[in-house]
Amino acid sequence: xxxVGFRTLFYKEVLRFSKVWMQTxxxxxxxxxxxxxxxxxxxxARAEPYAGVSYTAFLVPGLMMMTVIQNAFANxxxxxxxxxxxxxxxxxxxxxxxxxxxxxxFVAAAVMRGLFVGLGVYAIAMWAIPVPFHNAGWILLFALxxxxxxxxxxxxxxxxAQKFDQIAGFQNFxxxxxxxxSGVFYSLHSLxxxxxxxxxxxxxxxxxxxxxxxxxxxxxxxxxxxxxVVLVTxxxxxxxxxxxxxxxxxxRD
Amino acid sequence: MSAIAISRLHKHYSTVHxxxxxxxxxxxxxxxxxxxxxxxxxxxLINIVAGLTRPTRGSAAVLGHDVVRDYRRARRLVGxxxxxxxxxxxxxxxxxxxxxxxxxxxxxxxxxxxxxxxAALMLTDKATANMRxxxxxxxxxxxxxxxxxxxxxxxxxxxxxxxxxxELRQQLWRFIRRLHAExxxxxxxxxxxxEAEALCGRIAILNRGEIAAxxxxxxxxxxxxxxxxxLRVTTQAPLAGLPPALVPKLRxxxxxxxxxxxxRDTDSVVAVLDALRAHGATITDVRTEAADLEDVFIELTRxxxx
Numbered sequence: 346x347x348x349v350g351f352r353t354l355f356y357k358e359v360l361r362f363s364k365v366w367m368q369t370x371x372x373x374x375x376x377x378x379x380x381x382x383x384x385x386x387x388x389x390a391r392a393e394p395y396a397g398v399s400y401t402a403f404l405v406p407g408l409m410m411m412t413v414i415q416n417a418f419a420n421x422x423x424x425x426x427x428x429x430x431x432x433x434x435x436x437x438x439x440x441x442x443x444x445x446x447x448x449x450x451f452v453a454a455a456v457m458r459g460l461f462v463g464l465g466v467y468a469i470a471m472w473a474i475p476v477p478f479h480n481a482g483w484i485l486l487f488a489l490x491x492x493x494x495x496x497x498x499x500x501x502x503x504x505x506a507q508k509f510d511q512i513a514g515f516q517n518f519x520x521x522x523x524x525x526x527s528g529v530f531y532s533l534h535s536l537x538x539x540x541x542x543x544x545x546x547x548x549x550x551x552x553x554x555x556x557x558x559x560x561x562x563x564x565x566x567x568x569x570x571x572x573x574v575v576l577v578t579x580x581x582x583x584x585x586x587x588x589x590x591x592x593x594x595x596x597r598d
Numbered sequence: 599m600s601a602i603a604i605s606r607l608h609k610h611y612s613t614v615h616x617x618x619x620x621x622x623x624x625x626x627x628x629x630x631x632x633x634x635x636x637x638x639x640x641x642x643l644i645n646i647v648a649g650l651t652r653p654t655r656g657s658a659a660v661l662g663h664d665v666v667r668d669y670r671r672a673r674r675l676v677g678x679x680x681x682x683x684x685x686x687x688x689x690x691x692x693x694x695x696x697x698x699x700x701x702x703x704x705x706x707x708x709x710x711x712x713x714x715x716x717a718a719l720m721l722t723d724k725a726t727a728n729m730r731x732x733x734x735x736x737x738x739x740x741x742x743x744x745x746x747x748x749x750x751x752x753x754x755x756x757x758x759x760x761x762x763x764x765e766l767r768q769q770l771w772r773f774i775r776r777l778h779a780e781x782x783x784x785x786x787x788x789x790x791x792x793e794a795e796a797l798c799g800r801i802a803i804l805n806r807g808e809i810a811a812x813x814x815x816x817x818x819x820x821x822x823x824x825x826x827x828x829l830r831v832t833t834q835a836p837l838a839g840l841p842p843a844l845v846p847k848l849r850x851x852x853x854x855x856x857x858x859x860x861x862r863d864t865d866s867v868v869a870v871l872d873a874l875r876a877h878g879a880t881i882t883d884v885r886t887e888a889a890d891l892e893d894v895f896i897e898l899t900r901x902x903x904x
Contacts, residue, residue, distance in 0.1 A: 347703045349700055350700065350703050352700070353700025354700075354701065356700070357700075360688070364688055365688075428686065431684055431686070431687070432680075432682050432684035433684045433685055433686045435650065435682075435684060436684075436686075436698055436701075437701065438649070439648055439650065439673060439678055440673065440698070441670040441671075441674050441701070441703070442701060593652055597651055598611075598651065598652070
């Protein structure tokens with residue numbers, strides 16, 4: 346194993362987003378807090394989604410997870426498409442890194458960015474809105490798994506896309522709708538039966554729901570079911586990613 | 599053991615056969631030139647050796663390590679300077695080199711070598727400059743340093759002097775010669791015949807995915823390859839006819855402009871001009887050019903015909 350190589354690629358990917366932190370870390374935190382202010386203000390008077398949990402408190406973990414998800418995806422997909430378009434990906438492809446090291450380093454950096462922005466949202470929101478901590482283990486687990494799935498999905502998008510347009514399309518027509526419809530802003534119990542059933546097909550729902558369980562100890566579905574669904578999703582997405590890297594799909598044609 | 603051993607190598611894209619059964623062995627310590635016009639398959643060939651492209655059939659190995667099956671060891675032994683001028687705009691020169699060195703499994707213990715490389719390539723005072731702020735020539739030199747971070751025994755340069763000014767070309771030549779003198783095996787692709795002539799001990803000429811010629815540089819030149827000269831003559835008025843001796847040498851005629859192909863060894867420019875003058879022509883302009891690869895291919899294909 347090329348441990349130093351893996352560590353270097355991970356470090357390089359983290360360094361890349363930290364050098365432009367205003368855009369990659371600070372901006373998503375700000376937009377997430379804007380959602381919190383606007384939705385919290387407009388809908389704050391609504392009935393409590395769960396007994397004893399105010400709507401604004403309910404919103405905080407959802408927005409954290411949405412930000413984690415979107416930024417994990419953005420990190421890998423934009424890094425890959427940029428270095429593909431600029432051509433400098435060649436220096437990475439010349440290196441003696443295995444496809445697993447490649448995969449792990451990219452996904453780990455995406456997780457890192459996800460955790461940064463998630464923590465940032467929490468660190469600011471906690472001053473205004475008290476959110477309980479039911480179980481830190483579930484919180485961390487879902488944050489890690491959620492950002493890993495989306496980081497891997499970003500690798501797929503970054504390898505598949507041949508122009509920036511296609512990445513934007515993937516982001517706007519897949520990632521954003523799925524994350525908005527994952528129960529960030531509402532409890533699935535408030536939805537009509539048809540939409541509730543449809544939401545249960547969205548893997549991002551389980552990430553948000555399980556993550557929220559970690560804070561409140563209540564959720565729409567059991568956290569065990571959520572963790573199972575997210576794990577299966579991760580297995581599927583990473584198998585596809587690793588297969589693409591192993592065969593050299595669109596990278597070593 | 600060969601530095602690079604290529605056996606029955608094919609690369610087919612959906613309809614294009616970029617490489618059509620290449621067999622080639624480059625020995626350790628050679629200075630090898632890979633020549634050919636655009637689209638001949640030079641870059642495809644070295645991309646396969648570098649692991650950037652997967653072969654359709656056949657195999658390639660670096661110092662005995664197959665570039666697909668044993669890619670880790672093969673890649674550690676080869677340094678590649680890609681043809682396209684590319685850089686990562688996020689990092690400084692020193693960061694770029696440290697990152698590249700890290701990819702090869704090398705840590706801080708390699709820093710001294712990286713500083714040495716920067717010094718040799720006159721990059722030291724740009725070490726903390728962002729890649730974006732560098733001139734084209736400096737970016738090219740960073741790419742060379744990137745290829746050498748892991749002290750590879752085999753160094754492949756894909757058209758390192760394409761679009762480079764005269765001064766940088768001289769610098770690069772000096773640097774590459776030094777690498778060769780230090781024991782590196784050098785493979786250079788170029789479409790400048792004179793560059794290969796000046797640097798390479800052995801040359802392969804690639805055409806349409808096949809090796810059209812492979813020999814020691816001086817032997818290729820002895821065979822007459824590269825000994826042709828193009829002569830362009832402009833006369834005051836279009837010529838009615840040519841002196842019979844010049845007819846076989848005529849390549850193109852457009853009004854009052856003539857293009858003749860001469861042998862550097864047996865023809866004399868002055869004699870040709872005299873013959874034209876004796877034929878009644880008033881010459882207003884004369885230009886000569888060294889043969890380019892196109893001429894070499896014409897010669898080669900001519901030579902191959904029975």
